Amino acid sequence: xxxxxxxxxxxxxxxxxxxxxxxxxxxxxxxxxxxxxxxxxxxxxxxxxxxxxxxxxxxxxxxxxxxxxxxxxxxxxxxxxxxxxxxxxxxxxxxxxxxxxxxxxxxxxxxxxxxxxxxxxxxxxxxxxxxxxxxxxxxxxxxxxxxxxxxxxxxxxxxxxxxxxxxxxxxxxxxxxxxxxxxxxxxxxxxxxxxxxxxxxxxxxxxxxxxxxxxxxxxxxxxxxxxxxxxxxxxxxxxxxxxxxxxxxxxxxxxxxxxxxxxxxxxxxxxxxxxxxxxxxxxxxxxxxxxxxxxxxxxxxxxxxxxxxxxxxxxxxxxxxxx
Numbered sequence: 001x002x003x004x005x006x007x008x009x010x011x012x013x014x015x016x017x018x019x020x021x022x023x024x025x026x027x028x029x030x031x032x033x034x035x036x037x038x039x040x041x042x043x044x045x046x047x048x049x050x051x052x053x054x055x056x057x058x059x060x061x062x063x064x065x066x067x068x069x070x071x072x073x074x075x076x077x078x079x080x081x082x083x084x085x086x087x088x089x090x091x092x093x094x095x096x097x098x099x100x101x102x103x104x105x106x107x108x109x110x111x112x113x114x115x116x117x118x119x120x121x122x123x124x125x126x127x128x129x130x131x132x133x134x135x136x137x138x139x140x141x142x143x144x145x146x147x148x149x150x151x152x153x154x155x156x157x158x159x160x161x162x163x164x165x166x167x168x169x170x171x172x173x174x175x176x177x178x179x180x181x182x183x184x185x186x187x188x189x190x191x192x193x194x195x196x197x198x199x200x201x202x203x204x205x206x207x208x209x210x211x212x213x214x215x216x217x218x219x220x221x222x223x224x225x226x227x228x229x230x231x232x233x234x235x236x237x238x239x240x241x242x243x244x245x246x247x248x249x250x251x252x253x254x255x256x257x258x259x260x261x262x263x264x265x266x267x268x269x270x271x272x273x274x275x276x277x278x279x280x281x282x283x284x285x286x287x288x289x290x291x292x293x294x295x296x297x298x299x300x301x302x303x304x305x306x307x308x309x310x311x312x313x314x315x316x317x318x319x320x321x322x323x
Contacts, residue, residue, distance in 0.1 A: 075298070078295050079098065079295060080095060080097065080098055080099075081287065081288060081291040082102055082105050082291040082294075082295050083098045083101055083102035089287050102292065105292035106293075106295070106296060109289050109290075109292040109293035110293075110296065112278065112289070113270075113276060113278050113293050114270065115272070115293065115296055115297070117269070118271055118272045118275035118297075119296075119297070119300065121269065121270065121272075122255055122271040122273075122300075124187060125254055125271060126250075126252075126254040126255040127251070128195075129194050129250055129251070129254040130247045130250040130251040132191075132195035133194070133195060133196060133197055133200050133246065133247070133250040134200075134247045134250065136195060136196045136200075137203070138231075138235065138236065139231060140196070140201045140204070140205075141200075141201055141204025141208050141239075142204070142205075142208055142231060142235045142239075144156050144205040145206075145208040145209040145212065146217055156202075159201055159202070160202055162198045167260070168259075171260070171263060174193060174260075175264070178264060183264075185265055185266050185268065187265075187269070189265070190257075190260060190261050190264055190265065190271070194254060194257075197250070200246050204242060204243075204246065207239060207242040208235070208238070208239055211239070211242075212234075212238045212239070216234060217230060217234065220233070220234050248308075251304070255301060257271075257273065258273040261274050262277065275297075276294060276297060
């Protein structure tokens, strides 16, 4: 019995077709794991599609324009109302365009509500609260995210649980503490209770959990860096985008806070929100003057967003891109 080179018996018609021995490339292809394939270069069509700029349709622009107009309408209506007098505002239909009394009403609101002192106090309070919240919440978020210590999970749950407590429940004991310290009608009574927020701690913890590699912290410790040096040279640069967002949110919240400042402060040393309550007094409140004061209290926030909005959005986008 004869056997061919391929290992098969010859048929009745003679020896079958002989197979070519497998090459080295075929053997390597068979041995390669199925999950590992060579990346093919993208085609010209794929590259053209990837580099093409997307354009929105007319419906998208219409929806965006509608939402923009709805967002700007309260500010526009405040400016229109502030430029009229009280008699015109009481008529029907109300005015829908600017009048000529904006400067006069703004000057009246500035004098009656002591808006100069109120703006300065609000700037000090909001700036201090924003800086303190960012620093303390970043350090606490780093501790919860990367440090191992006892009862860390329980402490984090306790911190988050404080967000579910209504602020009205803490007003009486907080005011008793402030009165005992003789801080009533002083700015520290508004600043100190809001220097740290549970939301800020949780926000920074979630950000650092993903953005800060544990190997980077370990490498800094191997190099002999202390905890404060790690926070200053490692944690703060990594957390800069989230810190910018938290600072913006904390500043706006402290600037617009009304509930606790109206209890702790008076018209003699007010913030902007407390000062605006002094404009509504009298038998017939002057709505135009009140709106002018509200417009004066909103202008600093608009100015801050105009100057630093691009940097804040850029920080958010840098924090969103990884790798």
